[in-house]
Amino acid sequence: MFSKTCEYGIKAMIFVAQKSKQGKRIALKEIAKGTGAPEHFIAKIMQELGRKKLVHSIKGPNGGFYLEAFDLRTSLADIVKALDGNGVYTDCVLGLKVCNEKKPCPVHDEYRDIKKKFIRMIEENTLGDFNEKLDSGQFFLVN
Amino acid sequence: MFSKTCEYGIKAMIFVAQKSKQGKRIALKEIAKGTGAPEHFIAKIMQELGRKKLVHSIKGPNGGFYLEAFDLRTSLADIVKALDGNGVYTDCVLGLKVCNEKKPCPVHDEYRDIKKKFIRMIEENTLGDFNEKLDSGQFFLVN
């Protein structure tokens, strides 16, 4: 579904969002531990998310990654688009280059609805939502 | 979503099903052309599908791949399982090792319904269905 890069990225953003709420900055090492991602790999991912302004960071002692309150409005879709591109929106399930309403692939019609729901899911779930749900023990991020 | 291997495999099976209906055997070269897959690559894929008995073949002149009437009951899910494994059934969208009803990931509940629909889609669409729909011009397999 998502690339490993994207999976790690999502987990990391949720993790940072959580800690960030307490006004803390989080070091790569902690993010790696907290998400189960290899440290240097998650470093690259955070850099990319940083370039795309989805997360912020400060170098040096007491530095680390953090989110502004503002950033809690970031949706899963934003992260996915930043790391995996727009494939979720544009690609045919069967990988056909030509597949649209006029020239539908064998499952195009049936998939339309599924795709719509999936996109709604990633667009409507924000880091802020996850923070709240996590507080109330409604879900877990286990490795 | 699916691996390239799987995408090619699905297209190839639909293609063979179509031709097979006319009692023809189809050579790799034709399958490659018909699906846009590299010939030697689709060869490997057909071999694997052959081992798993989803398609049959005969060597030598006038040989090629074909399906029995029986095989038209093969579903997309059968092909996906043969080539990509059971990930679609078992894996968490976020790639978490632990994600279930007791320890749900952040989008587990919402994804449950989507997954269910997706699985229904691949299980209920068979090669036979595609043959029929194709005959009535309801869909296309373009590259």
Next chain:
DNA sequence: ACATAAAAAGATAAAAAACTCTTTTTATTC
């Protein structure tokens, strides 16, 4: 200013997926 702690950047390596080439086996037809 210096030591230190952290991220950023760059380069490299390992693993997996996608793709290709060559040889062997099997069936067919003449």
Next chain:
DNA sequence: GAATAAAAAGAGTTTTTTATCTTTTTATGT
């Protein structure tokens, strides 16, 4: 039974993804 046509099998290459290692830059506290 020789020539031929096709798939099967095996080995190899390329590309992409995932992961690691090293160096540089930047900020902080003393």
